[in-house]
Amino acid sequence: MESKVKRWSNALICVWTGIVLLFFFLPIAAVIISSLGKSRYFRFPVKTWSGKWYEQTINANLTENLHITSLYVAACVAAIAVVLGFFGALAFARYDWKGRIFYQRLIMLPIFFPQAVLGLALLLWFTYIGVLPTWEAAVFAHLVWIAPIVTLVISIQVYGFDVSQEEAAYDLGANRFQVFWEVTLPALAPGLFSGALFAFLLSWGNFSLSTYTTGADSTVTEWLYTKMSSGYTPMIPTMGAFSVYGSVIILFLGYIFLIAQRRRAAKRA
Amino acid sequence: MGDGAPILEIKGITKQFGKLLAVNNVSLDIVDGEFFTIVGPSGSGKTTLLRMLAGLEKPSGGDVVLRGNVVNDVPANKRPTCMVFQSLALFNHRTVGQNIEFSLKMRGVSRAERKVRAMELMKTVRLPEDYYAKGVTKCSGGERQRVALARALASDPDIMFFDEPLSAIDYQLRKHLEVELKDLHRETGKTFMYITHSLEEAMVMSDRIGIMQAGHLIQVGTPDEIYSRPLNKFVSEFMGEVNTLGVKRSADGKFECAELSAQLAGPAQAGNSDTGYLVIRPESMRFLSDPSEADNHVKGSLFNEYAMGSRVQYHVRAGGYMLVVEKLREQAYQGKIDDDVIIGWDVKDSVLVSD
Known part of the structure; x- marks a missing residue:
């Protein structure tokens, strides 16, 4: 009796998980499928498969430029946000100082600000102080929103860090810099990594802030939106598919790296 | 023991945090090579006292004299003392070997020499050799304790301070480690200064015991003296x-x-x-x-x-x-x-x- 109930509940869990996964991944699959169809509009099932949209997209010389702009922005945002977020997180979670509570509240504000409004506000401000909207300006705009998030992400790691490790290192003869370099930084490295990853992905996928502040430079997301509103072509899902392929390759490489590292560690031990 | 020269003289030391007088005019001589334990309930100021001796906290008044020199302004990384922390404060992202070698690395000792020394110390604290490359997070409570001991010993300190390192360990293992610690004291001949809230623990290990209450050092004596002639009701009840x-x-x-x-x-x-x-x-x-x-x-x-x-x-x-x-x-x-x-x-x- 009980095993029957258990079998049922297991089956339902499987079905539920399957539905959720399908719901998550079907849209991505749809993008890839529509990029591979020959017809101009998305039809399912696909009647004739074709690589012509890939050819056109690559020949249009768009892929490279758009992705490079997006990459530049995201990489700069990740690098700067991690530095800002690291020291911000130390102030947020590590040290007790007068005004800390106020600082903790203040730093959250940009996150709660609607991005479209924030983008507009930044554009107005850039114009006023004479900064031209370019991808560099977009980096700054992204940072206003992303640096606080990265600060919070790293703070979680800082909260879990046993401060007495720093004291122990100091007591064992390390100077302040060595304490930082040998103990604090490596202990917080996982937080810095996830902070950087967050920053990169949030910047990579950002549209609202970019659309106000990149000016003539266009990111992938901006291009997708512009194309969508000015006339659909399967180049749009093709461009999307390129991003998906990129992600898959990166994930795959990361996985291989992880396995290689585990093998190496096992060999050493 | 008890008739040797003092290695550490504490002269009227005081620590004030805002309005709180955590340590109130404590004077004490520690004899070279003795195992001295300070016992007191939480909040009695014993940890603050130890931190001042280690150089992690600056005294508000009084002097710390180490081998005849006032060391009040000498920071922890320049003092020939080493502390074993309550949390042990092991570097979790490092291996057992890297933890033990830390102080040697800071001194610029070569990698090969460090490893030789680390292996010696692992033997002293009874850690198996193959633990050298093991991550400290994979060690058990007792093993982590030993790593912390070896790491502190590696810097070859004049005095070893212990801030309740056994408090989070279960009873049986604690009893075992108390004995090991006392043996280690004998083997190394170093001065040990230990703090705990357990007089029972202090009795087992110490040559002399000091009892702290509300920032004051109220009684100092051998375990036997404290046991048979407690100063007041507080001391007698604290003994169990x-x-x-x-x-x-x-x-x-x-x-x-x-x-x-x-x-x-x-x-x-x-x-x-x-x-x-x-x-x-x-x-x-x-x-x-x-x-x-x-x-x-x-x-x-x-x-x-x-x-x-x-x-x-x-x-x-x-x-x-x-x-x-x-x-x-x-x-x-x-x-x-x-x-x-x-x-x-x-x-x-x-x-x-x-x-």
């Missing part, structure tokens, strides 16, 4: 389960215990006040078949008994007190719960203490 009877000196030299409505014979030592407490240890109490068998006796009823390994403990309700009697198993009391019993003790086994 004792019978503490509130008494008042009466004209005939006896002591009147209102709670038991009894006249008790007490030690003849001169007290400066007329009221105080008679302290009798549970193992000095015995069951009497006749009141004349001991200097003092109290009538009561057996409330409960507790088997404690080699000993049996009894709680006897008498007047407003629950008195504790402890016997070896082979001398256990033969009787039943709720028996009317007479318990007693001799004057020589009691101590009179002030409040």
Whole structure:
């Protein structure tokens, strides 16, 4: 009796998980499928498969430029946000100082600000102080929103860090810099990594802030939106598919790296 | 020990945090090579005292003198002392070997030399050799303890400080590590200064014990001195389960215990006040078949008994007190719960203490 109930509940869990996964991944699959169809509009099932949209997209010389702009922005945002977020997180979670509570509240504000409004506000401000909207300006705009998030992400790691490790290192003869370099930084490295990853992905996928502040430079997301509103072509899902392929390759490489590292560690031990 | 030259002199040291006086005018000499333990409840200032000695905290007043030099302004990384922290503060992202070698690396010792030294130390603290490349997070509680010890020893400090490193360890392992720590003290010949809230732990390991209460160092002595002549009620009760009877000196030299409505014979030592407490240890109490068998006796009823390994403990309700009697198993009391019993003790086994 009980095993029957258990079998049922297991089956339902499987079905539920399957539905959720399908719901998550079907849209991505749809993008890839529509990029591979020959017809101009998305039809399912696909009647004739074709690589012509890939050819056109690559020949249009768009892929490279758009992705490079997006990459530049995201990489700069990740690098700067991690530095800002690291020291911000130390102030947020590590040290007790007068005004800390106020600082903790203040730093959250940009996150709660609607991005479209924030983008507009930044554009107005850039114009006023004479900064031209370019991808560099977009980096700054992204940072206003992303640096606080990265600060919070790293703070979680800082909260879990046993401060007495720093004291122990100091007591064992390390100077302040060595304490930082040998103990604090490596202990917080996982937080810095996830902070950087967050920053990169949030910047990579950002549209609202970019659309106000990149000016003539266009990111992938901006291009997708512009194309969508000015006339659909399967180049749009093709461009999307390129991003998906990129992600898959990166994930795959990361996985291989992880396995290689585990093998190496096992060999050493 | 006790007659050597002091390696560390603490002279009227004080630490103030805002309005809180955490350590209040503590003076103490630590003899070279001794195992000194400071005992006190949480908040008594013992950790703050130790942190000042290690250089992690600056004293608000007084001097710390190490081998004749005032070291008040010498920071922790320049002092020849090393601390084992309560949390152990192991570097979790490093291996056992890297943890132990840390101080040597900071001194620029070569990699090969460091490893040789680390291996030696691992042997000293009884860690298996193949632990060298193991991550510290994969070690058990006792092993982590040993890594922390080896790491502190690696810097070859003049004094080792211990900030309750055993407090988070389960009872059996703790007992084992206490013994190991005392052996390590003997093997290394270094000065150990240990703090704990457990007088029992202090008794096992220490040459001398200092007791702290509310920022003051109130009594210093050998374990035996503290055990047999506690300064006051606080110290005597801190030592574990004792019978503490509130008494008042009466004209005939006896002591009147209102709670038991009894006249008790007490030690003849001169007290400066007329009221105080008679302290009798549970193992000095015995069951009497006749009141004349001991200097003092109290009538009561057996409330409960507790088997404690080699000993049996009894709680006897008498007047407003629950008195504790402890016997070896082979001398256990033969009787039943709720028996009317007479318990007693001799004057020589009691101590009179002030409040």
